[in-house]
Amino acid sequence: AQKITQTQPGMFVQEKEAVTLDCTYDTSDPSYGLFWYKQPSSGEMIFLIYQGSYDQQNATEGRYSLNFQKARKSANLVISASQLGDSAMYFCAMQPLARVTTLRNSGGSNYKLTFGKGTLLTVNP
Amino acid sequence: EAGVTQFPSHSVIEKGQTVTLRCDPISGHDNLYWYRRVMGKEIKFLLHFVKESKQDESGMPNNRFLAERTGGTYSTLKVQPAELEDSGVYFCASSHTGAPSGEQYFGPGTRLTVT
Numbered sequence: 001a002q003k004i005t006q007t008q009p010g011m012f013v014q015e016k017e018a019v020t021l022d023c024t025y026d027t028s029d030p031s032y033g034l035f036w037y038k039q040p041s042s043g044e045m046i047f048l049i050y051q052g053s054y055d056q057q058n059a060t061e062g063r064y065s066l067n068f069q070k071a072r073k074s075a076n077l078v079i080s081a082s083q084l085g086d087s088a089m090y091f092c093a094m095q096p097l098a099r100v101t102t103l104r105n106s107g108g109s110n111y112k113l114t115f116g117k118g119t120l121l122t123v124n125p
Numbered sequence: 126e127a128g129v130t131q132f133p134s135h136s137v138i139e140k141g142q143t144v145t146l147r148c149d150p151i152s153g154h155d156n157l158y159w160y161r162r163v164m165g166k167e168i169k170f171l172l173h174f175v176k177e178s179k180q181d182e183s184g185m186p187n188n189r190f191l192a193e194r195t196g197g198t199y200s201t202l203k204v205q206p207a208e209l210e211d212s213g214v215y216f217c218a219s220s221h222t223g224a225p226s227g228e229q230y231f232g233p234g235t236r237l238t239v240t
Contacts (some may be wrong), residue, residue: 004167037231045216045231090166111156111220112181113229115168 004092006116010041013082014124019068020078021119023092031097034075035113036066039089049057051075052097082123092116127151128152129232137238145207146235150199150219152161154179157200158220158229159192163213171215175222186211207239 003026013019025034036048044097051066059066067076075094078088093113130149138144150157159171171190172182176197185192189208194200204211214236218229 006188042233043214043236044233045218047228047230050228068209087132093168111172111229112158112173112184113168113218114170119166 002029002032002094002096002114004094004114004116005048006119008119009117010120012122012124013079015084016081018078019082019121020080021079021090021092023075023077023116025066025075025092026074027092027094027096028077029096031096033095034066034068035095036064036075036077037091037093038086039091040085041088046092049077059111067088079121084123084125087121087123089120091118091120129217129219129230131235133235134233135236135238138207139240140204140209143203144207144237146202146204146213146215146217146237148200148202148217150217151221151230153221154219154230155197155222156229157194157219157221159200159202160216160218161213162216162234163210168216171202194218194222204237207237209239211238212237231236 005024032053032121034051038046038048048059049059049066050065051068058068063080093115095113130205136144155176157174160168162168169186173180174194177194191203214234216234217232220229
């Protein structure tokens with residue numbers, strides 16, 4: 001079983017400052033992927049960044065970076081130079097990984113996402 | 126490229142009625158997922174289709190929920206009869222088999238309110 005914990009129900013940050021959103025996980029899968037999604041007030045889920053457990057380097061996508069510490073089982077999202085449009089709900093999620101060829105023989109899904117409860121980020125002007 | 130679409134965006138029904146939610150995945154995506162977020166709780170996995178086959182339906186709450194995926198294209202999720210606890214936002218997502226990251230593209234969700 002997989003579990004994602006986001007301990008910050010809400011976070012506030014000043015515009016142009018950096019902010020870190022915490023995410024810790026627990027899994028028995030040897031390989032897994034970690035994701036961050038953004039959900040603005042309009043409701044859609046927007047993919048931000050992905051980190052594979054086997055990746056040697058931390059993932060970065062523009063102003064987003066993922067601080068992956070495998071030994072601590074943490075995958076914190078860092079947003080640099082916050083903008084007002086960054087105000088949204090942020091979800092951390094994980095997914096077990098399996099070779100595509102074994103998917104149908106696995107007896108279960110290897111691709112479902114397990115989500116945390118989310119962190120509501122508010123960027124103040 | 127069109128994204129994942131869901132219909133309706135919002136549905137309000139009375140307890141005991143039937144509702145059918147629809148999801149159109151991104152063209153060419155074999156994998157289609159349904160998730161649900163009940164107010165204040167985590168987004169929970171419901172089920173996973175690979176083309177027209179149910180790969181994993183371990184997250185389906187009970188037999189009042191029926192999901193289908195006709196011809197491996199769009200999918201429907203029927204709730205019959207609806208109960209108050211079924212209220213929430215139902216998300217559909219799709220992904221391409223073999224994509225390195227398994228990234229799932231989400232639709233805008235259907236907000237279901239059962240009164």
